[in-house]
Amino acid sequence: MKCPTCPDATLVMADRQGIEIDYCPQCRGVWLDRGELDKLIERSVAAQPPAPQAPQAQQPQHYPQQGRPDFVDSDYYKKQGGHHGHYRKKSWLSDFFD
Template identity: 40%
Template sequence: MKCPVCTTTDLLMTERRSIEIDYCPNCRGVWLDRGELDKLIAQDVENADALATARAARDDLPRRDHAYESERHRGYDERRADYRGYKKKRSIFDMFDFD
């Protein structure tokens, strides 16, 4: 199939998270077949639900309130200015990263 934008370039097909995605290597346009956007949204909702469940379970744990949580008792990585502390959240747009 030809790219609707470039009109001369053939679309390439790749499969991400069990969804076939057609994309143009020239203009980087992405095209989905019928129902594939619904699948993407459903997968994103499932991931959000799993994250909410994990957060709720973590919030149920008792808090540690003692003196060892001062700045000098933290690990080296936590004191660095660029320390993020959390893993990057996945997004449905991650699957469109073809590089």
């Protein structure tokens, strides 16, 4: 039998687990006769292991609430008198006011 996609190639027959499969050696196309696809599907379903059961739901654990390590308090730097290590030069008037 000739390959439907390659004009000058002849299909090669191979027997795989009792199913005759025709394939083209040039384009590597696989061609099945009537009923062969159904046989392949039946065997693949039978060969699959059963699906694992869903895990049982567990009670959520309560952990002590802690602050986020990546959280930065934006008011912290204002309270310190500057931003990110920048120091504000003290005015001579700051001696009079607290």
